[in-house]
Amino acid sequence: MKAAVLVRNGAPDKAFEIQERPMxxxxxxxxxxxxxxxxxxxxxxxxRRGLYDDAPPKPAVLGYDVIGRIHEVGSEVRDLELGQKVVAMTRFGGYAEYAVTDARAVAVVPEDTPAGEGTALTTQYGTAWFCAEEVTRLHKGEHVLIQAAAGGVGTALVQLAKHRGCIVYGTASTPKQDYLRQMGVDYPIDYRHTDFAEAIRKIRGEAGLDVVFDSIGGASFKKGYKLLGSGGRMVAYGAADMITGGKKSMFRVLKVASGFGLYSPINFLTSSRGVIGVNMLRIADNRPEALKRTLENVVDFYKKGIFKPKTGGEFHIDQLAEAHDFLESRKSMGKVVVVW
Ligand SMILES: NC(=O)c1ccc[n+]([C@@H]2O[C@H](COP(=O)([O-])OP(=O)(O)OC[C@H]3O[C@@H](n4cnc5c(N)ncnc54)[C@H](OP(=O)(O)O)[C@@H]3O)[C@@H](O)[C@H]2O)c1
Known part of the structure; x- marks a missing residue:
């Protein structure tokens, strides 16, 4: 079978090679x-930039999510059959013509599920579900900030928060403001030109926010935490700020890491605020039943039309480098997918 293999770190046109690999x-x-x-x-x-500790050593086949058909079923798997149309979270290995994964990371989807929608359901909607339904709950009328709200996970979080009746503050860069409005974000904020914390304080006053979903890390995390009111929850699930400018820089990594700030459980207790970290790889490795429950719930919401994943761009395998460039360029809205 063919696989797109990460052979070196750096620019996408040099980083990947299509190679023959064993099935x-x-x-x-x-x-x-x-x-x-x-x-x-x-x-x-x-x-690809060499900034992800969990990535396998090179040469490596990346890839967290796939859509396709079941080709082989392990001897102890009871609830899946050959030929079924499925989406799956892969523990890497997704950039290939065939991929294996734990059966608990697989969900059967309708036959007509488009590739971009299906692949978004696993990593991005799965992460959003885990962040907003498993580790915290959203209640009607709560004030919720979603950073990078026009992205893949961001889109999913907005749809979930609106479904739960929350008042949503969503940040994104300038060209994405209309998209935020179309999704129903109550307060779209262009965080590249406006200080999001100041903008929210003007709207919310001292009452603060109930939940912040942060995928940016560093100073963004610290500012978001300060916006929380009593009972507030900060869900941290990313550190996109580590790669600003597209270059690996230890200075940047240290700056972002120190930008998070220092926190004490005593302060969590006295102020009645908390921080929850989410890493879906750890959940896939150590809590596969929770992942299975998550994917079942996500697909159920998709079939009911509550989740409407957006395909941000569809590329052919020959355009893998362009697809990477596009996602890295911060221009994408929704899921970027690569078809064989
Ligand atoms: N913890 C987990 O298990 C888990 C699982 C999935 C994803 N994630 C994290 O969730 C985040 C979203 O993932 P995604 O795949 O859905 O990507 P995405 O949101 O579709 O793309 C990233 C977006 O983040 C925004 N952004 C904000 N600050 C940025 C910065 N300094 N550098 C680059 N982009 C920045 C950009 O949009 P704007 O500038 O317009 O806002 C960009 O389009 C990522 O941080 C990812 O690592 C974590």
Whole structure:
């Protein structure tokens, strides 16, 4: 089978090679999927840049999510069948014609599910669900800030928060403001030109926010935490700020890491505010049942039309470099997908 292999860190046109690789074999609790398309995630950009500690050593096949058909079923898998149309979260290995994954990271989807929508359901809607339904709950009337709200996970969080009846503050760069409005974001904020914390304080006064979803990290995290009112929850699930400018820079990494600030559990207790970190790789590794529950719920919301994933760009495998460039350029809205 063919796979797009990360052979060196750096610019996308030099980073990947299409290579012949051995067919993966499903172990007892796994399935092998014939991949129609795989999704890109921001973590792939960080891995390509050499800024992602969880990425496998090079040469590596990246890829967290695929859509395709079940090609092989492991001996202990009872609830999946050959030929079913599925979406799946892969623990890397997704940039290939065939990918194996734990059967609990797989969900059956309707036959007509488009590639961009299907791949968004796993990593991006799955992450959003885990952040907003498993580790915290959103209640009607709560004031919720979603950073990078026009992105893949951001779009999913906005749809979930609006469904739960929240008042949503969403940040994104200038060209994405209309998209935020169309999604129903109550207060779109262009955070490249406006200080989001000042903008929210003007609207909300001292009452503060109930929940902040932060995927940017560093100073953005610290400012978001300060906006929380009593009972407020900060859900931290990314550090996109580590790669500003598209270059690996230890100075940048240290600046972002120190920008988060220092926190004490005593302060969490006395101010009744908290911070929750989410890493879906750890959940996939150590809580596969929670991942299964998450994906089932996500697909249920998709079938009911509550979740409406947006395809941000569809590229052919020959355009993998362009797809990476596009996601890294911060111009994409919704899911970027690559078809074989
Ligand atoms: N913890 C987990 O398990 C997990 C799982 C999935 C994703 N994530 C994280 O969630 C975030 C979103 O992932 P995604 O795949 O859905 O990507 P995405 O949101 O579609 O793309 C990233 C977006 O973030 C915004 N952004 C803000 N500050 C940025 C910066 N300093 N550098 C680059 N982009 C910046 C950009 O849009 P604007 O500038 O217009 O806002 C950009 O389009 C990423 O940080 C990713 O690492 C975490």
């Amino acid at each position: 993966p074999q499903a172990q007892a609790q796994e399935v092998c999927i014939q991949v129609e398309a795989f999704g890109l995630n921001f973590a792939d950009v960080m891995a």
